[in-house]
Amino acid sequence: MTGKELQEKLGWKFPDIAEKYPEQAEEAGRFCEGYKEFLNEGKTERECVKKAVSMLEEAGYRLFNRRETYGPGDKVYMVNRDKALIATTFGTKPASEGLRLNGAHIDSPRLDLKPNPLYEKDGLALLKTHYYGGIRKYQWSTVPLAMHGVVYLEDGTKVEISLGEKEGDPLFCVTDLLPHLAGEQNGRKLSDGIRGEELNVVIGSLPYEDSKDVKEAVKLKVLALLNRYYGMTEKDFIRAEIEMVPAYKAVDIGLDRGMIGAYGQDDRVCAYTALQAEIGVREPVYTTVTILTDKEEIGSVGNTGLNSDYVLHYIQMLAEREGADFKEVLAHSLCLSSDVNAAYDPTFSSAYESRNSCYAGKGCVLTKYTGARGKSSSNDASAEVMAQVIRIMDDAGVCWQTGELGAVDAGGGGTIAQFVAGLNVDVVDLGVPILSMHAPFELASKLDVYHTYLAFQAFYRAD
Ligand code: MN
Ligand code: MN
Secondary structure, eight states: OOHHHHHHHHOOOOOOHHHHOTTHHHHHHHHHHHHHHHHHHOSSHHHHHHHHHHHHHHTTOEEOOTTSOOOTTOEEEEEETTTEEEEEEOOSSOGGGOOEEEEEEOOOOEEEEEEEEEEEETTEEEEEEEEESSOOGGGGTTOOEEEEEEEEOTTSOEEEEEESSSTTOOOBEEOOOOGGGOHHHHTSOGGGSSOGGGOOEEEEOSOOSSOTTOSOHHHHHHHHHHHHHHOOOGGGGGGEEEEEEEOOOOEEESTTOOEEEESOHHHHHHHHHHHHHHHHOOSOSSOEEEEEESOGGGTSOSTTSTTSSHHHHHHHHHHHHTTOOHHHHHHTOEEEEEOOEEBOOGGGGGGSOGGGOBOTTSOEEEESOOEETTTBTOOOOOHHHHHHHHHHHHHTTOOEEEOOSSSTTSOEEOOTHHHHHTTTOEEEEEEOEEESTTSSSEEEEHHHHHHHHHHHHHHHHOO
């Protein structure tokens, strides 16, 4: 055996999908058209749930009823408070032999309106915001924003807001200084470039027509328009959840159209691919549990986040149906914590360790551990779980790679994996490499999106 042959036999290098499967570019492109539509229709967790429910209903899923009997291939779903969702296809094996869980999150970083947001200052009407999730604040100024959310009126009526998505809709914006006057601001640290209390959104500039004896006529004009459009008053902001999100649509990036640029790909890219794999599976061996969860970006808190027991309670109901012990069900289950990872960026290479980073175009990324400062707050999947998931993907010809979230001590982060592990379920992170993660505009390779879908499909089909 020559040295070159031996090197090929003993060494390992993750292949480029485009080199290994050149014919898949077209397939991946087709698959991603549906993904782009999902991104455009789901800019908030509530909108993602709504879109997912319509996709599931169309595919024959029915609301889960714990008193009904289900057989292999039957498909059900349940919704948690309009912000999270679980879908299941019943398998041929009993739940006591374990479930196949796949959890992605549908909340994304954004600017939330404060409970008392509207004010007028020096002739402009503005909205106070409190950012949601980890953002680099300077990235969110001078970006066209849309207004999405829900508001409850005095009489209990629920009103949904989606303004800035249709051609011709007005948009909103956080301002920034012109370079000519930014001398002082330029001396700030980048993390301070735009401060939290500077993330104020312009919502109006004209005074109310009859402004005689009116103190804040620009604010009044905004209130009059909000009342005309949504029937709301200033007090109703307190019983609302309004999210300011980038207004643009998902687009192709590059002359070769190899990537997608869009807001909210973390983690709607895994939500969409998981949902498509869930919908496509016919009669799996193991019962599937596809979870689209909320609040991951702020630590999986709240009763729609994965640190609550809503998934556990669902699994308890699945176990009860067949008289199984839910503890046994959990102990035999396997879960993919489906979330994105930071793709190696050649422009900022020092933040990464090149041998252990994921790369755009090399497939879905299997992340053994996340965390910060010595794996703190990570799940750290076992060798056994890594072996099981790698075998499933290799058997199905899925292109996958491994990757850490940046160089050691460069920063870090967490996912839902630690909370799934807390249920005594085997779990590992798997997802799509993303460039500019958490920016108002994130990039993902279409081939990686497609192979993440193939990985989820293989995971549900495997015996
Ligand atoms: Mn994420
Ligand atoms: Mn994130």
